[in-house]
Amino acid sequence: PELTVRMVAGASPMRAVLDTGLRIPADAKVLAEGAATTVFTTARSDPDRRAELRCRGVRVEVTDEVDGRVSIPAALATLRSTGTESVLVEGGSEVITALLAAGLADRIIVGIAPVVIGAGTEAVNNLGVRRVAAGIHLENRTMLPVGDDIVVAWDVMSDA
Numbered sequence: 001p002e003l004t005v006r007m008v009a010g011a012s013p014m015r016a017v018l019d020t021g022l023r024i025p026a027d028a029k030v031l032a033e034g035a036a037t038t039v040f041t042t043a044r045s046d047p048d049r050r051a052e053l054r055c056r057g058v059r060v061e062v063t064d065e066v067d068g069r070v071s072i073p074a075a076l077a078t079l080r081s082t083g084t085e086s087v088l089v090e091g092g093s094e095v096i097t098a099l100l101a102a103g104l105a106d107r108i109i110v111g112i113a114p115v116v117i118g119a120g121t122e123a124v125n126n127l128g129v130r131r132v133a134a135g136i137h138l139e140n141r142t143m144l145p146v147g148d149d150i151v152v153a154w155d156v157m158s159d160a
Contacts, residue, residue, distance in 0.1 A: 002029040003090065014038065016079065016087070018070045018095060022049045031058060040075040072098050097125040100136055100156075108138060109153040111146075 004012040012035035017024060022045035024031065031037060031053070038059040041050065050060045061078050064071040072095070079087065089099060099105045129135045138154030145151075 001090065002032065002034065004034045013088070014084065016040065016075070018072070018075060018091075019045075020065070020069050021045050022053070026052075031056065033057075038079075040070045040078070042070055069094075069098075072104065073102065076104065093122045093125045096123060097127065100124065101127055103159075106156050107153060108156060109151060112150045112152065114148050 003015040014036045015030055015038070017030055017037065017039045019039055020042050022039070022041050024039065036059070037057075038061060039053060040061050040063050042065040043062055044065070045062070050062070053060050061075070063074040063078060066072075076087065089095060089105075091099075096105075127136070137157040139157050140155040142153045143150060144153075
């Protein structure tokens with residue numbers, strides 16, 4: 001992924017990557033020019049690799065670690081302290097699950113394409129929900145057709 005604006009006019013947003021051990025390949029598109037990039041990593045990452053990325057103009061933030069991974073609350077706090085007010089997460093199931101489990105998501109957007117592929121990659125891992133009433137409830141549904149696809153969005157209900 002490039003995580004840039006490509007098919008419409010407009011500036012690309014700042015990209016943020018969570019990478020505990022800085023395993024991101026040097027030729028990863030997300031590190032290319034076209035948008036500012038911040039990589040969040042932990043003290044376990046190689047200091048030389050951090051320096052290499054910084055020389056390429058990538059902002060590298062060493063943050064706390066939780067359960068062997070970059071602390072998402074710490075990364076979000078760093079973003080907030082430097083002026084970021086909104087984050088769009090395009091993550092894998094581990095990141096999405098961590099955000100949902102920690103109550104850090106306020107909106108969920110799902111794209112549905114008219115293609116059946118059978119069993120695929122999990123979007124959300126086990127949240128430990130045993131009863132429907134204990135699940136994460138959504139409200140204020142919005143649906144938007146985009147070509148043959150459908151984009152559906154909901155606000156995450158707060159516990160208040």
